[in-house]
Amino acid sequence: MRSFTVYDIFQRNAAIHGSRIALVCNENRITFSDLLLQVNALAGGMKQQGIGKGDRIAILSYNCHCFILPG
Secondary structure (H helix, E strand, O other), X not given: OOOOOHHHHHXXXXXXXXXXXXXXXXXXXXXXXHHHXXXXXXXXXXXXXXXXXXXXXXXXXXXXXXXXXXX
């Protein structure tokens, strides 16, 4: 049996629901495709900082779109 990662879910949802709205926070909205782009950008940034497979990271915060939505 294949195990799935959280990233697999992001990829699947972008492929199936691409232009549909994935996240809403006040007037801010992001599609599933744009969400995947943001996830990839965040992962790339962490990789550049030396974070890799097996490393643990965390955010302790209130729910906020600012961790996902650009700008």
